[in-house]
Amino acid sequence: MFTGIIEAVGSIKTIKHHAKDMTISIDCGALDLSDVKLGDSIAHNGVCLTVTKLHDNGYDVDISNETIQRSGFSAIKTGFPMNLEKAMQVSSRFGGHIVSGHVDGVGKIISITELGSAIEYWIKAPDQLARYIAEKGSISIDGISLTTNAIDGAAFKLTIIPHTISQTTMQHYRVGTLVNLEIDVVARYLERLLLGDKAAHSDTGKDNSGKESTMDLLARSGFIG
Missing domain, CATH: 2.40.30.20 (Elongation Factor Tu (Ef-tu); domain 3)
Known part of the structure; x- marks a missing residue:
């Protein structure tokens, strides 16, 4: 989990394209890596990625095809700037809001x-x-x-x-x-919660986009008349 308070701005040093994904090498700029180890999560322009290799003033991360398609990463190139934030610790000050690192x-x-x-x-x-x-x-x-x-x-x-x-x-x-x-994240879970038992069914109460409208959900749940 993250807070949305950016710790440093880094940049992409190299991009290695694979069959359906890629590996990028990050220059972490002023980000402190002294407490970072392999397997740790760091948000990159809001995308939670896992550190797979550490090197001088930076590290490598793998980016799946799913992440590439759902984010702006389809247009990245070397030198591309990145907002960086390490995963929140229990003792951290909560300065922003709950950010999951999953781009919508x-x-x-x-x-x-x-x-x-x-x-x-x-x-x-x-x-x-x-x-x-x-x-x-x-x-x-x-x-x-x-x-x-x-x-x-x-x-x-x-x-x-x-x-x-x-x-x-x-x-x-x-x-x-x-x-x-x-x-x-509250909005995302609230809509799902309002579906109640119907959340288990894929073909009920949906509009043309495949989702029940928010107003219909609120009305059916008694929040509006």
């Missing part, structure tokens, strides 16, 4: 506007994720724990302070940049 989809930055010293970003999420994104709710963008400030359909607004931009890959964002999205 890829969003696209559709506008960037300077607002004084801050910067406003609008990001378009995949339509199927829109129901899970709430105004003033938590969302992970490339592994960064952030708060949505406004919603417009499947698009949402972020207002980011200079410190966050300077300490993360957000300093490289441009209109059109693809970012990894992870919705708030």
Whole structure:
């Protein structure tokens, strides 16, 4: 588990493509590896990956085809910047929100506007994720724990302070940049929980997208009339 508080920005040194997956070598930048061992989990732009080899100021991780297809990793190349966060320890301060390191989809930055010293970003999420994104709710963008400030359909607004931009890959964002999205884990489990016993069946109470609508779930569960 992670908190979405980025510890360092690293970069990809090498990429080795295999039949259906890849191995990448990471330059970890300022990330402290003194307590990292083989098999440990580190989040890379919000994707939880396992350390398979340690070397000077870095390490290797394997990326499965499933991860490549579900994240922005399909477009990575050498030199690509990476937000890095080591797995949370029991004694760690919980500074962000619960981040699992499992990407739900890829969003696209559709506008960037300077607002004084801050910067406003609008990001378009995949339509199927829109129901899970709430105004003033938590969302992970490339592994960064952030708060949505406004919603417009499947698009949402972020207002980011200079410190966050300077300490993360957000300093490289441009209109059109693809970012990894992870919705708030509470929203994901709440929808499943509201299905009740019907969760065990694959063909009941679903809309055209294959899922029961959130409003139908809330109404059937007595939250709305």
